[in-house]
Amino acid sequence: MPRQPVYEQVIADVIASIKSGTLQPGDKLPSITELCGQYRASATPIRFALRILDERGWIEVHQGKGSFVAAEPPS
Known part of the structure; x- marks a missing residue:
């Protein structure tokens, strides 16, 4: 199975962290x-x-x- 490109991995990881509540709105x-x-x-x-x-x-x-979690990220 080919490895997913790094940028896709970063996107998936950040979205997963936001959805799980690990990263909260306003977090850096x-x-x-x-x-x-x-x-x-x-x-x-x-x-x-x-x-x-x-x-x-x-x-x-x-x-x-820097980059911060949006105040109201998509659900």
Whole structure:
């Protein structure tokens, strides 16, 4: 079975953490550097995953501050 691309894995993990309540609205996500280490990936797929999560309303990205769980993520 082929491994899923890193960005899809990050998206799935973040959504699962929000749905399970591990990540609450307003919680700060790990930094891009921390996520790179966690997923053993470069910053490019991590940034791509965060951008998709932002576009889909799961998180809010604040330049220079980081990424946070949206106040009202999709259900």
